[in-house]
Amino acid sequence: MLLSRSLRTAALAAAIAIGAALPVHADEQFFPLQSYRVGPYAAGGTGFFGGFIDYLNLINIRDGGVNGVKLTWEEGETQYEVERGVEVYERLKNHPGVAAWNPLSVGIAYAMIDRITKDKVPLITINHGRTDSTDGRVFPYVFPLLLNPYSETSGIVNYIATREGGTNKLKGKKIVVLYHGSPYGKETIPIYQLLADKYGFSLEQIEVPHPGNEQQSQWLSIRRAKADYVVLRGWGVMNPVALKTAQKVGFPVDHIIGNVWSNSEEDVIPAGDAAKGYVAITTQASGAEYPVLQEIIKTVYGAGKGNLDDKKRIGSVYHNLGIVNGILNVEAIRIAQQKFGKRTLTGDEVRLGFEHLQLDPARVEALGAKGLFHSINVTWDNHEGDGRVTFQQWDGTKWKVVSDWIAPDWASLRPIIEKSAAAYAAEHNIKIRTSDDTAVSQ
């Protein structure tokens, strides 16, 4: 029949056309992003994920991906809530070519540890996360890169010691830690206690219930305690409120030391004058003068593909943290590609890349990030990578670095981390890895 024959021909032609139109599946590496652009922590979320996406875009536009492997991503809104984070995880985990998860939330990260370990995909918790996951022997897939909470604590205490003229001068001083009432905030309670016992300063740790927009009573107790220093371990709206309340009760702002999640422009600008002179720890300097940021401004924002709506936030603390996070993720892929070839890698292969993520200051400079962050040296059993910290002071308009790159006291922290990791391993029947079983599973 004429009709059926012509139909058949048409169908065949269509099939060939469709087959030809389908592109040969290009190599892609996928980043599922559990971002939060709404809710109380949106300032951190938009800055961090904005910086991360900006860097991924830079690699795609400038280099055509990592050795030709294009970087792709998809965002799922979590509002910093655990169950939304879990939903996004379940939704995106089967996407082909997942490189690593970067939730930027302790709560979500905790809920994912079991899941990513089963699925063999790395979980990156830059500057935060579960401290004992530093021990790669027990947590093969979790990476609290640059700075875990214990190192941060040690860095802050070391900084206070240098301001007082040495660790022996800490004796008899009074330090108050004002912490956010959340898993993140409470993570360092035992370690401050330990350092207080070691150096002989007296310590008081006061909780600010989430979200922390009322702190009158906490600051009155700080005044009553006649504190020499207050460590602000805050998050979100709690930080500006703390600075303003401190001013109200007359506590000197330059004796408030912010931790790594109390160190952004979004924390100090709402506090206005009350923040002038406030000091905070950071792993990455702020500012847009670094070559990598200049390239992002030129290449990514120049092409209208920048992720931040407010261009004034380019080079802010969270944006730069997102960029550093991008650098670390991309370099891990690059290192893993050297071993496995220039193609889409499995999560486990990327994990091996992270376990060899060693960027010395020369390599950091080559990446255009000299001065943005110091260096990193991750190994199979040290998943933090000995990041250095520096301290910055707010002068009313911008952050100014006021210290060198300081090294936390890793040696004395490691035994505590190992002990805690061993307890976790026992509780969950995990076999402790040795350097022999780091190979990628097939």
Place this chain on the structure above:
Amino acid sequence: MTTPTRSASLRWLTPNRFGLSVLLIAAFAIIPFAGSDYLLDAVLTPFLALALAALGLNLLTGYAGQVSLGSAAYLAVGAYAAYNFNLRLHGLPFLASLVAAGFVAAAVGIVFGLPSLRLRGFYLAVSTLAAQFFVQWTLTKFGWFSNNNPSGVIDAPPLAVAGLSFSGPVGRYVFSLTVVVVATLLAIRLLRSQVGRNFIALRDHEVAAKVIGVPLLRTKLLAFGVSSFLIGVAGVLWAFAYLRTVEPAGFNLDRSFEILFIIIIGGLASIRGAFLGAAFIVVFPLLLSRFGAALLDNVFDSGVLEMSQRIVIGALIIGLLIAEPRGLIALVDRVADKIRRRLFRPQPGPIRS
């Protein structure tokens, strides 16, 4: 006058029961095999836990007329109680911890239900807020509840009952489904008994109920007890089958409101309403964010989508409260009724009994 040819077994099979059986067979026999991991783990398991919690609140608010804003607190009590029973009493079967956790939640619920003896309506709602804040504070303040974990987060142990492991997505779903079905059947049974009628009498007119001999004190406390028992069990499912990690902040006031919205949207004083509302609250944001992302990929970021979802849910609550206080389930029933009348036109003659 009924048609005499119908056999006894067929008479048992009313359309409602038939629908329910089909639903249950699908839920137990088809979905575990046909559903993807995502559907089971991220949609159906949280739906089941929230539906059970909403059912619990509906017993208290919808049937017995006592407003409560402390539901999330009872979820937390259930989750933490089960965790501690499991941790501290070695060899206790998980089902026993589950039931015991329900009883702990019931006890807490009865304590916080005491003000209902003197307070009504709005004032009672405010006093139940005490449960919300007190429980969250207690769990954060005293490290014992979270086994002195410094961050206060606890990991749920793998799910296993009588040597059978329920740890995969399918296992967790089937476990939750079984618990929810059993709990729902018990709730239906309770509502059809004298106690259930007492609940409704209490809601409709407290003084009249007292006059006709309903024991107010016992009925109110029983309502609080049963309701928080069910919510406590839902908390165990939420923590052990769904999230597999628990932190006090996950059970904040927002969660209490979410459960209240479920029964307002789904339908007060309706068991099916609790399920429909829970389905809506779980599925609607997912649909919106995925369709939104697919259709308007480059126009809006995820933030705008979240906001639009809040606006829709807020508008829906206001609209339902004004136009249809009996919730979505009443709309569904009306539509179903119309279809049924279209299909089965009444035949002439005295057929209906």
